[in-house]
Amino acid sequence: MKERLVEDWLIKAGERGGLDVAFCQxxxxxxxxxxxxxxxxxxxxxxxxxISPDKKIHAYQIKCGHIGLKDFEAIQPxxxxxxxxxxxxxxxxxxxxxxxxxxxxxxxxxxxxVTVQAxxxxxxxxxxxxxxxxxGSELVPDFMKLAADFWPVDPPEVRSFLTLYLAEGKGDLDxxxxxxxxxxxxxxxxxxxxxxxxxxxxxxxxxxxxLESFNRQGDNxxxxxxxxxxxxxxxxAAERYGLQDKMWKHSFDLTRGAALAALDRxxxxxxxxxxxxxxxxxxxxxxxxxxxxxxxxxxxxxxxxRRAGTPDSLPNAAIPMxxxxxxxxxxxxxxxxxxxxxxxxAWMLEHTGKCLYGEHVLIQILTALTRSNHQLSQNPVAxxxxxxxxxxxxxxxxxxxxxxxxxxxxxxxxxxxxxxxxLALRMRRQALKARWYEIxxxxxxxxxxxxxxxxxxxxxxxGEEKTRLQGKPQRWQTLTGEARAxxxxxxxxxxxxxxxxxxxxxxxxxxxxSTTLVKALDNWFG
Amino acid sequence: MFDALFSVSPILSQIPTRPQxxxxxxxxxxxxxxxxxxxxxxxxxxxxxxxxxxxxxxxQEFVETAREPGTGVGKxxxxxxxxxxxxxxxxxGNVVNCGGxxxxxxxxxxxxxxxxxxxxxEGIPHWPSFCSxxxxxxxxxxxxxKWLVDPAFQTRLGKIVERKREEFFERETCRRLVx
Numbered sequence: 001m002k003e004r005l006v007e008d009w010l011i012k013a014g015e016r017g018g019l020d021v022a023f024c025q026x027x028x029x030x031x032x033x034x035x036x037x038x039x040x041x042x043x044x045x046x047x048x049x050x051i052s053p054d055k056k057i058h059a060y061q062i063k064c065g066h067i068g069l070k071d072f073e074a075i076q077p078x079x080x081x082x083x084x085x086x087x088x089x090x091x092x093x094x095x096x097x098x099x100x101x102x103x104x105x106x107x108x109x110x111x112x113x114v115t116v117q118a119x120x121x122x123x124x125x126x127x128x129x130x131x132x133x134x135x136g137s138e139l140v141p142d143f144m145k146l147a148a149d150f151w152p153v154d155p156p157e158v159r160s161f162l163t164l165y166l167a168e169g170k171g172d173l174d175x176x177x178x179x180x181x182x183x184x185x186x187x188x189x190x191x192x193x194x195x196x197x198x199x200x201x202x203x204x205x206x207x208x209x210x211l212e213s214f215n216r217q218g219d220n221x222x223x224x225x226x227x228x229x230x231x232x233x234x235x236x237a238a239e240r241y242g243l244q245d246k247m248w249k250h251s252f253d254l255t256r257g258a259a260l261a262a263l264d265r266x267x268x269x270x271x272x273x274x275x276x277x278x279x280x281x282x283x284x285x286x287x288x289x290x291x292x293x294x295x296x297x298x299x300x301x302x303x304x305x306r307r308a309g310t311p312d313s314l315p316n317a318a319i320p321m322x323x324x325x326x327x328x329x330x331x332x333x334x335x336x337x338x339x340x341x342x343x344x345x346a347w348m349l350e351h352t353g354k355c356l357y358g359e360h361v362l363i364q365i366l367t368a369l370t371r372s373n374h375q376l377s378q379n380p381v382a383x384x385x386x387x388x389x390x391x392x393x394x395x396x397x398x399x400x401x402x403x404x405x406x407x408x409x410x411x412x413x414x415x416x417x418x419x420x421x422x423l424a425l426r427m428r429r430q431a432l433k434a435r436w437y438e439i440x441x442x443x444x445x446x447x448x449x450x451x452x453x454x455x456x457x458x459x460x461x462x463g464e465e466k467t468r469l470q471g472k473p474q475r476w477q478t479l480t481g482e483a484r485a486x487x488x489x490x491x492x493x494x495x496x497x498x499x500x501x502x503x504x505x506x507x508x509x510x511x512x513x514s515t516t517l518v519k520a521l522d523n524w525f526g
Numbered sequence: 527m528f529d530a531l532f533s534v535s536p537i538l539s540q541i542p543t544r545p546q547x548x549x550x551x552x553x554x555x556x557x558x559x560x561x562x563x564x565x566x567x568x569x570x571x572x573x574x575x576x577x578x579x580x581x582x583x584x585x586q587e588f589v590e591t592a593r594e595p596g597t598g599v600g601k602x603x604x605x606x607x608x609x610x611x612x613x614x615x616x617x618x619g620n621v622v623n624c625g626g627x628x629x630x631x632x633x634x635x636x637x638x639x640x641x642x643x644x645x646x647x648e649g650i651p652h653w654p655s656f657c658s659x660x661x662x663x664x665x666x667x668x669x670x671x672k673w674l675v676d677p678a679f680q681t682r683l684g685k686i687v688e689r690k691r692e693e694f695f696e697r698e699t700c701r702r703l704v705x
Contacts, residue, residue: 410542463549
């Protein structure tokens, strides 16, 4: 079954976010060091550059499907670049020779093999190394070997794995089920460090299998969430078992890179002309939910580029488009899981000369929460554990039937404290003062895992849920003091060290947008 | 099952609840600002079904099988609630003892005096609900209309309400952001 599944995946796998990530995991398992992996205009025919344990340099061009003569002729300029263009990388001396490979998920037709043989003679005559062809069927044993001991065995686990694998790839990623699979692969047991390192690599490979349908269908948001959840579980295992960076960081970086690539694709897709146009008739709340998620991806990439000192990398269309969407009220706060998206958008507004708009977004959310989530409310906004899709589904269900008797609700808010602190840090004293009466009627909830690293898991068994109230009365000076203080020790190590990943994590894990994380991100990106 | 659970007592559907999705410990802050831990209790209700050879249940019987554990859990919740209330009121001295006699207007007003009453912004009281046994309920139903026309009862009730209103507005005035 396993071999058949890998073969099936290879047939379907795309070159981006599919075979490339999985192939890198294989190289890492063989002791290669990955110098660069990714697709960009500056790749000069080389998707992956790696150094083997015997210090030789290898460059790979990744393709998908069967390659016939016509396909080969179409990609020949890239192949020529792969062979002839020197590798420019700080770790490689200028003019160093490299080995070149063309890798595909399918087969090479006979005329292609003959052509490559002839071209190899010509390249050899000009002092270049030959092009080696690697077929999908040659990769299957490597893929099988890397994850050999870690495939699900128990029937319920096999069933849930197959359910995840057979997802249509159009918004149907089961985040919880996916995270449960990863946690079974990276369990909280007494495993040896080398085994954990192998499992971390295998997690990246399994994620390639399970997220392929989302890559193929162009559901970049689900692909982004899936890769981010995978990277978070890899980082959790590394922190839990105290692994040295060399044992896990390369696998994590590949996974993180795949998540970032999906976020990039979503960001560019959003900014294309008519990028947010519905493809079929749909309700407006759904459209506004998609606008919110899609534009938060644009905002996140803008914030990351800005922090890296390259804010111009984003197309010029982004800023006027944001302005237009905000003015026309084309975003939707469907529940507290929308908070991270609005936060990214608010930070982008602040950095593009629209400070008041950014703060207004926060004040609007604050007003909505104090209006709907006070202690006597029976219709609170949905909590951060419910996605936008789940909120919409529940709205439709309410139309269908009356809800069974469940007693009174005890509404709380998981993001109110973060918003109050952000507004206090922005000295919005009057705005808070005007709403303080309502604020004191809302219970602010938070969850603190027993071990800081456990915040990286989707679901955490050990920890404390806290509900607190704001002061009655509350001194402004005390409030600003509390807002300025931020003890990062309650965050997992990776979130303290990697600001970009922390932002990605908040978007993919809205139920983990704690006040500490939000304030850390505000410090980095706000 | 939930329908059966909440049918045990109207008190149950008045207690605000929400599920704790993660972790096993929980704390909350009361209106006085004190942090308190929630002491979760496991409630289990054993049920038995006698099955007969070659005979299933009717639809009604089948539905009732879900009601039975619901009712059982509801009763256990009420028992736990009264135990907890009994303990807390004894600890705080918040007890009105009628000495085994039927409740009279003085005891009732003493009772009212010991509970927190909230008001609308216009000062109209949100009257509290009282939970009583069936004997006391019968006594109250008989006596309460008589007390209401008693001038002495009305005077003391008015004084209590006035004091409670002042306490309420004092509490509410504190809900502000100050320098």
